[in-house]
Amino acid sequence: MSAINNLALMGFDGELSVRSLNEPVSISVPAGCSFEAHLLQFDGTIDLSVSLMGADAKCAVQAVYLAADETHSVLNLNIVHNAPKTFSEQKIKGVLTDRAHMDFKGIIRIPTESQKCEGAQNHRALLLSDKALVRATPELEIFADDVKCAHGSAIAALDEKQLFYLMSRGIDETQAYHLLVQAFIMDLTPEMWMPYIEQWMAEHV
């Protein structure tokens, strides 16, 4: 397989840097620190594990995957709340076309002793082809009883009404698709990655 140009920006307390995702990545977040990760996946496997080790450790993961052709991608996010009063949030959005497959697994683990934790996971995927496939497996392993945990997953096709509305104003189908796909993932994408997304759309949407 050729080199996969997945992108990642991650770091602590707002100091972000580029990081390779070719190997599984494990992060420990000390008490009082905030870890944040932004991912853009085109292919291959991404494995990111984050352990929250002390009170007020926080973790926010924002991932976007764009899958086309016959690719089979895997995204594993594994968040472990190893201490009481820790907080995590995962937001994942994906766009699939052609015959692309995606396996997304998101784990939130809160052991018995980790009370007063909060964990949230939201996954949404947009299917542009009826041959594309997403398998989303949220795994919530919650053993503590005084925690807040939320998760949601939704997979849908492009909204025909929105498409017709844009086209009724003179915007052609391809451009309408581009506007709608961009609108869908925009809130999870750092501005500097827009050129990569535009290139992907130009080739695949």
Place this chain on the structure above:
Amino acid sequence: MSLLEIKNLHAKVGEKEIIKDFSLTINAGEVHAIMGPNGSGKSTLSNIIAGHPAYTVTSGSIIFKGKDVLSMTPDERANSGIFLLFQYPTEIPGVSTAVFLKTALNAKYQFLKKEPLDAVGFMKRLNTRAKALNVSAEMLKRPVNVGFSGGEKKKMEVFQMAFLEPDFCILDEMDSGLDIDALRLLSAGVNVLREPNRSFLLITHYQRLLEYIEPDFIHIMVDGKIVESGDKSLALKLEEKGYECYK
């Protein structure tokens, strides 16, 4: 030559025939109104002219500026000069109104093989039209139709129409959900667009709209076709007698 000519149109949604032998000719500069009871096919007709994919035309023709409309995609119809003012405008989160309008205008200029407006020209056109309809700069920054009240959505539809300068405007129940002040403002916005080269098709249940936008012709549509045509006095007769006598 007529601007729009619909001849013996039949159309269905699923297996249900909704438009049944509908014919209508509209010349440049004319304002026509179609009135009719619920379910008579008025909104279906508007959507078919604009190219909505949910409807299948089984026979008949629609010719606009001498060209076959039915073989065109919705965007080609729009860029040829057809504009549909939606009864229920669609919300599009994540796409700002200004970006949407710029994309639409550029598409039209490209279709007409004209040079696109530069940023200054675009802003000037946007602001001029916005001011006339009391559309705030804040509204233009918001995503298309998101968070707008029913009245604001209709205002944005009229604004888009003024901005894109189409030759043929279909107003699908512009008056629904509007209070009297909004109806007055938007009707005035439509009336300033009346020109010798621009035609309108008003779709409405009520005579009230026609007090503000005076049509040249009124057609009564029942069960998929026109059952009576006349001048604006027809609306008064209708207001008195209702649609019962046509059924």
